[in-house]
Amino acid sequence: MDKPDCHRWQAPAPPASDRKWQADSSPHAVHSWGAATDGPRVTLFSGDGCLKPAGVASLQIAGRDARPPATRSFRFQQPVELAVSPAGPKPSAQPAPAQPLPGDAPPRTTRIKPPGDIVRLSDRLFYVLQPALENLLGGTLSLPHNPFPYQLEGVAFLFPRVAAVLADEMGLGKTMQAITGVRLLLHAGHVRRVLLICPKPLVTNWQREIGRWAPEIPITTISGDPARRAWLWKLPEAVLTLATYEVVLRDQELLHQPEVSYDLVVLDETQRIKNRHGATSQAVRAIRRRRSWALTGTPIENSADDLVGIFEFVSPGHLSPGMKPRRMAKAVGDYIIRRTKDQVLQDLPSKLITDAELPLTPEQRETYRQAEDEGVVKLSALGESVTVQHVFELVLRLKQICNFDPATGESTKLERLTANLDEVAQSGQKAIVFSQWVQTLHWLSQKLARFHPLQYHGQVPPRQRDSVIQQFRENPRSSVILMSYGAGGVGLNLQFSRYVFLFDRWWNPAVEDQAIARAHRIGAAGAVTVTRFLSVGTIEERINAILEQKREVFDTIFHSGEMTPRQLGLTQAEIFGLFDLRTPHGRLGDVA
Amino acid sequence: MTKVSTPMEAAAGFLTVVNSSSQGLLGGYLILNALGRPLEFHCTAPIKPNRAQEILYGATLMPFIYGEQIGQTLVRATQLKVPLVVTDLAPLLAAAELVEEPLLLLLPQPGDPAIPPGVIPLKTHGGRLALAKNRMANLADVTAAAARLGESFDWHEPFGRIRDAIGEAQRAAA
Numbered sequence: 001m002d003k004p005d006c007h008r009w010q011a012p013a014p015p016a017s018d019r020k021w022q023a024d025s026s027p028h029a030v031h032s033w034g035a036a037t038d039g040p041r042v043t044l045f046s047g048d049g050c051l052k053p054a055g056v057a058s059l060q061i062a063g064r065d066a067r068p069p070a071t072r073s074f075r076f077q078q079p080v081e082l083a084v085s086p087a088g089p090k091p092s093a094q095p096a097p098a099q100p101l102p103g104d105a106p107p108r109t110t111r112i113k114p115p116g117d118i119v120r121l122s123d124r125l126f127y128v129l130q131p132a133l134e135n136l137l138g139g140t141l142s143l144p145h146n147p148f149p150y151q152l153e154g155v156a157f158l159f160p161r162v163a164a165v166l167a168d169e170m171g172l173g174k175t176m177q178a179i180t181g182v183r184l185l186l187h188a189g190h191v192r193r194v195l196l197i198c199p200k201p202l203v204t205n206w207q208r209e210i211g212r213w214a215p216e217i218p219i220t221t222i223s224g225d226p227a228r229r230a231w232l233w234k235l236p237e238a239v240l241t242l243a244t245y246e247v248v249l250r251d252q253e254l255l256h257q258p259e260v261s262y263d264l265v266v267l268d269e270t271q272r273i274k275n276r277h278g279a280t281s282q283a284v285r286a287i288r289r290r291r292s293w294a295l296t297g298t299p300i301e302n303s304a305d306d307l308v309g310i311f312e313f314v315s316p317g318h319l320s321p322g323m324k325p326r327r328m329a330k331a332v333g334d335y336i337i338r339r340t341k342d343q344v345l346q347d348l349p350s351k352l353i354t355d356a357e358l359p360l361t362p363e364q365r366e367t368y369r370q371a372e373d374e375g376v377v378k379l380s381a382l383g384e385s386v387t388v389q390h391v392f393e394l395v396l397r398l399k400q401i402c403n404f405d406p407a408t409g410e411s412t413k414l415e416r417l418t419a420n421l422d423e424v425a426q427s428g429q430k431a432i433v434f435s436q437w438v439q440t441l442h443w444l445s446q447k448l449a450r451f452h453p454l455q456y457h458g459q460v461p462p463r464q465r466d467s468v469i470q471q472f473r474e475n476p477r478s479s480v481i482l483m484s485y486g487a488g489g490v491g492l493n494l495q496f497s498r499y500v501f502l503f504d505r506w507w508n509p510a511v512e513d514q515a516i517a518r519a520h521r522i523g524a525a526g527a528v529t530v531t532r533f534l535s536v537g538t539i540e541e542r543i544n545a546i547l548e549q550k551r552e553v554f555d556t557i558f559h560s561g562e563m564t565p566r567q568l569g570l571t572q573a574e575i576f577g578l579f580d581l582r583t584p585h586g587r588l589g590d591v592a
Numbered sequence: 593m594t595k596v597s598t599p600m601e602a603a604a605g606f607l608t609v610v611n612s613s614s615q616g617l618l619g620g621y622l623i624l625n626a627l628g629r630p631l632e633f634h635c636t637a638p639i640k641p642n643r644a645q646e647i648l649y650g651a652t653l654m655p656f657i658y659g660e661q662i663g664q665t666l667v668r669a670t671q672l673k674v675p676l677v678v679t680d681l682a683p684l685l686a687a688a689e690l691v692e693e694p695l696l697l698l699l700p701q702p703g704d705p706a707i708p709p710g711v712i713p714l715k716t717h718g719g720r721l722a723l724a725k726n727r728m729a730n731l732a733d734v735t736a737a738a739a740r741l742g743e744s745f746d747w748h749e750p751f752g753r754i755r756d757a758i759g760e761a762q763r764a765a766a
Contacts, residue, residue: 068665069619069636072761076630109749111756121764128757129622129630131749136628 074122076129077189109134110152115161116334127160141183144212147176150344155180157337162291163315165270167338170297170423171352171499171529175209178266178295183214186239191263191291193238197284198268200244201415204359204536206268207242222247230254245272245280252283261288267313269419270294271301271426274309285313298426299336304328311335341498341526348527351516357536360402361410368401368538395539395578402535403440403504413533414447417501420531421451424499425479430472431499433482434515436506441482444503452477457484469494485515494518502532505540509551542578602631603741605670605677605693606750607684609662610758616640618762619662620754623672626740630753634669635761636662659686667691675737678721680751682708688724694734697722698747714738720747 109132114124130136133152137143147155151173158164158181168174178196185191198206203221210219222232222243229247232238233254241262248255265287267273273281292314300306304325311319315335319328341348360368375394379386404411417433424431435441438457445453454472456465465487472481473496481494485506497519506512512532519528534540603626610618615638623632639657646653663684667677668691679685680698685708688695697711699720707713711722714735723734 068661069639071619071634071636071665071669073669074633076632114760121761124760124764125633125757126630128760129633129753131628131753135746135749 074125076126108149110149110156112156112159117162118160136184137180141187143180147180148173148344148347150339150347151177151180154337154339155184158293159184161293161335163318163335164292165294165296165299165310165314165332165336167296167299167336169338169340169427170420171354171527172339172341172344174295174297175206175268176213178268178293179210179213181293182240182264182266183217185264186217193262194240194264194266195262195287195289196240196242196266196268197245197248198242199272199415199419200246201358201412201419202268203242203244205356205416208357210240210242222251226251233260245284248287249280249283252286255283256286256288258288261290263289264291264293265289266293266295268295270296270310270313271298271306271422273313274301274306276309276312281309281312285316297423299338301426307332345526351528351530353530353532356413356416356531356533357541358412358416358533359536360538361405361412363408363410364401364405364412367405367407368398371397371401372539391578395543398539399504400437400440402538402540403435403437404443413503413535414444416533417444417503418448420499420501421448421480425451428476429479429499430494430497431480431501432488432494432497432515432519433480433501433503434485434488434506434512435482435503436485437504438484440503441484444482448480448482451479454478454481455483456481457487460487483515483518485511488515488518492518498526498528500528500530502530505532505534505544505547507543507547509547539578546574546577600631601625602670602672602674604737605667605674606754607663607666607677607679607687607695608751608754609658609681609684610755612638612762615762617657617662618758619666620758621666621669621677622750622754622757623670623674624750628741628745628750632670632672633754633757634666635758636665654683655686658683659688660690663687663695664690667693676734678747678750680748685710685724688727694727694730695724696734696738697724698751 111132112127112130114127118124118127133156137147137152154166154168154174154177158166158177166174166177168177182191182194182196186194196206207219207221210217217240218238220232220235220238220241222229222241224232229251232241233251235241243251254260265284267284273284275281276285294310294314296310299310304323305321307328308319308321308323311332318335319331323331359365372394375397379390379394382390400406403413421431433441433444433453435444438459441455441457445455452475454468456468460468468481469492472478472494481488481497500516500519502512502515506515516528516530534544602623604624606622606624608620610620612618617639619636621632621634622630625631639661641649641653641657649656658681663679664687667674667687674693676696677691677693678696678698682697685695685697696714697708699707699713699722707722710725712725712728713720713722714731721738723731727734
């Protein structure tokens with residue numbers, strides 16, 4: 001066990017030439033005590049377990065010279081410069097804070113504070129002496145946009161911690177905070193190999209967010225057949241490895257081999273391991289690692305023992321089942337950070353929009369490909385007699401496959417929605433899910449039965465609609481209401497809902513805005529989180545690109561009144577342009 | 593041509609003293625690279641002159657303690673080549689004659705009329721830095737070295753870090 005830092009005065013001290021850096025097992029620093037000049041001086045560690053300094057040094061007036069004070073020195077590990085991809089941010093020189101004008105409040109700074117479980121002084125000083133996060137991130141590591149202050153506090157919390165739980169409410173940006181924390185550790189040279197484990201529906205989200213927030217960090221995603229996965233697990237140059245819980249469970253023998261270890265393991269949706277006797281929990285906990293971070297919006301789902309399960313990964317043995325809540329709260333205080341939207345309301349915009357760009361499942365992809373190929377052939381065969389209605393029918397069919405594969409029921413959107421609704425329901429919140437199809441809403445109603453969904457669309461008789469809304473408002477078991485854009489888009493006040501999901505996208509963003517406004521209204525209880533689902537590499541992406549372009553134009557000239565919301569929708573030419581349909585006379589859209 | 597610093601290279605040292613009512617004077621010296629990250633930190637044990645020493649040293653006591661005892665000791669504690677050392681306390685300028693590194697004073701306010709004797713404000717960096725007069729031969733090098741940290745570098749900020757670090761070290765020793 002390390003001796004506490006202590007010193008006492010001794011004289012005479014060895015000459016300067018004998019001065020040596022004390023070896024220190026600290027990962028961050030070496031330090032030494034010693035006087036800096038020749039002659040009578042004072043030094044050094046007490047070897048007898050003395051715990052108190054001998055007081056203060058007095059100037060020696062008599063004698064050869066006054067003695068200089070003892071100094072204590074710390075050298076810090078040098079930062080590592082990661083290769084930055086050409087598209088990534090370029091290192092810039094120093095932090096460049098704007099110079100405040102007289103009367104300006106000083107710029108807000110977020111400092112890294114060492115956690116209580118870091119005992120060694122050199123390690124604590126390493127963190128105390130780091131520049132403010134704003135400077136660290138504004139210097140060499142550029143970000144796509146400025147984080148909210150509470151997000152910087154989250155990063156400052158994670159960065160120095162070997163064991164940490166980031167338990168912010170859903171929608172506050174746990175992903176971004178974790179990525180930035182990992183990025184800082186990689187650049188500081190504190191970690192070299194990181195494993196990130198997440199539920200399958202969130203893999204693409206993590207890939208996308210890492211690409212946005214840390215473009216220079218290479219990602220190795222574990223996927224494919226067993227041979228390929230075995231090869232990927234053992235890639236020596238892998239920096240950030242991304243795997244699903246299912247893959248970790250499947251490959252645990254490989255992952256638990258002695259030569260496989262990580263500097264940091266990050267678990268997303270950590271409630272997946274709350275059952276400490278479960279196979280997933282055991283597979284994850286057996287991974288060799290130096291640091292353990294857990295991300296969850298619902299650290300406690302059913303009972304305080306859920307937290308025990310999470311801590312068996314984060315800091316094994318720190319909590320025990322049946323612990324009294326007060327004692328547990330005290331024990332975890334320095335390990336957990338949790339902010340709710342209410343707590344950070346002043347930092348938040350009233351509406352947070354997240355684009356969930358999801359790939360189709362392999363089965364969905366195959367169904368989609370067949371439908372598109374066949375549809376395009378049929379449209380082409382129609383030649384110049386093709387109408388916008390023909391094209392529209394194909395678009396609708398493809399969009400429905402993006403929602404779910406009618407043959408197999410596979411749906412990445414459903415997987416993601418379920419994961420998000422788990423968190424919404426566990427935190428006692430309410431969500432609205434919009435779709436343009438009643439058929440999709442019926443299907444969702446079956447799949448989301450455990451959330452006791454309510455439906456509100458054209459097939460619900462008008463006389464029943466008020467009671468549906470009342471039930472949604474008052475029944476705590478009903479966490480979600482499924483709405484069509486047509487029926488639920490206007491005239492309803494659902495400000496008590498903090499979450500809106502657009503399961504599929506409407507043709508006109510102005511209609512989507514109206515739907516979002518059901519929850520995001522004057523008097524809303526807090527910030528509203530909007531998640532827009534989009535299947536990548538599909539017709540949805542092509543439509544979205546056109547609509548976004550139009551929205552940009554709309555926003556630019558909004559005040560001039562040159563464009564009405566109606567014009568934000570797709571024109572006939574744009575619908576034709578969704579497919580590259582050609583005849584001997586040219587593009588179909590041009591000749592129709 | 594502008595010199596590009598590597599992460600290992602010292603860009604500047606920051607030297608200050610904390611006056612603790614209970615313990616006395618504690619010196620701190622922080623060396624940063626051009627990215628503002630810490631490379632080394634050195635601190636002294638507390639010094640507290642007694643009444644007899646105050647009488648004997650008279651007006652020379654503070655320059656002696658700040659400059660010779662603390663400033664010189666700390667600046668010599670590193671083996672890194674530091675192109676400039678900045679202090680926020682005028683008494684530490686007494687170390688200027690004792691160390692090789694050029695010593696600059698950070699003025700409390702840009703263009704402060706109460707500039708202490710013995711320094712000349714640099715024309716760059718908004719007049720916030722002043723160089724000891726006896727080091728005017730280093731003016732060009734110092735100006736270039738300071739420029740590497742950027743025109744809008746916050747010269748006050750590192751001193752806050754030093755004070756926090758001294759506090760942390762004192763708590764650890766308590």
